[in-house]
Amino acid sequence: MMHSFRTVPDIRIANGGAARLGDHLQDLCANKRICIVTDKGVRKLGLLDAALVSLHEAGYDAMVFDDVVADPPEAMVLTGAQAAKEFGAGLIIGFGGGSPMDTAKVMAHLCGCDQPLADMYGVGKARGARLPLMLIPTTSGTGSEVTNVAILTTGETEKQGVVADALYADRVLLDVSLTLGLPKLITASTGIDAMVHAIEAYTSLPQKNPLSDTLALSALTKLGGAIERVCVDGGDIEAREHMLIGSMLAGQAFSNAPCAAVHALAYPLGGFFHVPHGLSNALVLMEVMKYNLPKADILYGEIAQHLKLGMGGAALIDEMARIKDATDVPQTLASVDVPQNAIDMMAKDAMTKTRLLMNNPREMTYSAVVDIYEAIA
Ligand SMILES: [Zn+2]
Numbered sequence: 001m002m003h004s005f006r007t008v009p010d011i012r013i014a015n016g017g018a019a020r021l022g023d024h025l026q027d028l029c030a031n032k033r034i035c036i037v038t039d040k041g042v043r044k045l046g047l048l049d050a051a052l053v054s055l056h057e058a059g060y061d062a063m064v065f066d067d068v069v070a071d072p073p074e075a076m077v078l079t080g081a082q083a084a085k086e087f088g089a090g091l092i093i094g095f096g097g098g099s100p101m102d103t104a105k106v107m108a109h110l111c112g113c114d115q116p117l118a119d120m121y122g123v124g125k126a127r128g129a130r131l132p133l134m135l136i137p138t139t140s141g142t143g144s145e146v147t148n149v150a151i152l153t154t155g156e157t158e159k160q161g162v163v164a165d166a167l168y169a170d171r172v173l174l175d176v177s178l179t180l181g182l183p184k185l186i187t188a189s190t191g192i193d194a195m196v197h198a199i200e201a202y203t204s205l206p207q208k209n210p211l212s213d214t215l216a217l218s219a220l221t222k223l224g225g226a227i228e229r230v231c232v233d234g235g236d237i238e239a240r241e242h243m244l245i246g247s248m249l250a251g252q253a254f255s256n257a258p259c260a261a262v263h264a265l266a267y268p269l270g271g272f273f274h275v276p277h278g279l280s281n282a283l284v285l286m287e288v289m290k291y292n293l294p295k296a297d298i299l300y301g302e303i304a305q306h307l308k309l310g311m312g313g314a315a316l317i318d319e320m321a322r323i324k325d326a327t328d329v330p331q332t333l334a335s336v337d338v339p340q341n342a343i344d345m346m347a348k349d350a351m352t353k354t355r356l357l358m359n360n361p362r363e364m365t366y367s368a369v370v371d372i373y374e375a376i377a
Pocket residue numbers: 142193194197263277281
């Protein structure tokens with residue numbers, strides 16, 4: 001069997017790097033005009049301020065598109081691309097969590113070629129040139145900075161993915177100082193999401209490979225201890241850096257060995273009820289792992305052994321339950337205002353996520369999905 005592995009070619013790890021952003025753009029932007037894609041939350045926290053000063057001092061002209069919202073709607077992405085085109089941007093920078101980064105990936109494409117967005121959905125469909133693209137995460141979890149995926153909301157609630165190698169950014173900047181102020185709940189749920197990326201990559205059949213396995217295991221080693229440390233002390237910079245690097249490693253793993261049923265069951269929570277992505281995954285995680293155990297015992301057991309948790313796959317499930325409890329993330333659908341009578345609709349929607357379900361170690365059925373949602377109702 002042949003395996004191939006792809007990732008972003010230039011990944012920079014620099015505490016305080018965003019404040020020296022002008023220094024990190026060599027050879028990326030031909031015309032010194034930059035479109036920064038972010039959201040109002042990032043703006044309000046002032047995370048972009050020093051970066052904008054640095055760009056100005058380095059002679060760049062920057063426009064900021066800060067209209068990104070969670071679960072990016074395609075109309076918003078089209079508006080952003082139009083604004084960047086009119087500005088004459090020569091570089092797109094995604095600055096924020098998963099939504100700004102995903103939006104930036106697609107905007108870079110829309111600005112660089114004439115392919116309509118509707119033709120880009122699916123695997124390998126986004127073709128043609130795009131503008132140079134740089135990604136700077138401000139949360140530790142999505143791993144979007146090193147993936148070739150962008151998830152957009154089309155219509156009312158439906159989500160579609162653009163998956164193509166052209167979505168790998170040209171450069172990534174990991175600056176731990178941007179993550180220091182993240183609130184505890186976001187830190188915990190996005191950190192658990194990153195652990196899910198690593199676990200699902202490690203069990204992803206048939207695409208798991210020696211490189212994705214190695215990255216997934218290193219990601220889990222870094223994330224496992226760090227999440228709880230950061231929940232106790234948000235200013236623990238060493239633990240914050242472990243989380244940032246760990247979520248990036250997990251992103252590299254699942255970009256090559258894709259996610260599975262945890263994500264398939266999590267997406268309807270975001271699509272129908274706007275439950276944040278990390279939290280959605282944390283909610284369904286335990287029950288999906290229990291369902292998978294009969295087929296995933298050996299692989300979960302390998303992870304457990306690597307993390308020195310003991311023998312057998314159940315040890316990994318116990319550890320994830322312990323981390324969830326220790327970080328106080330919500331445990332039921334009711335606690336995030338998802339009503340029990342939505343389960344049938346969500347289960348039907350989850351079953352359409354074949355791009356994800358095909359990678360699950362145990363075949364998922366409609367009735368199993370209903371049982372899982374009911375167990376956490
Ligand atoms: Zn995820």
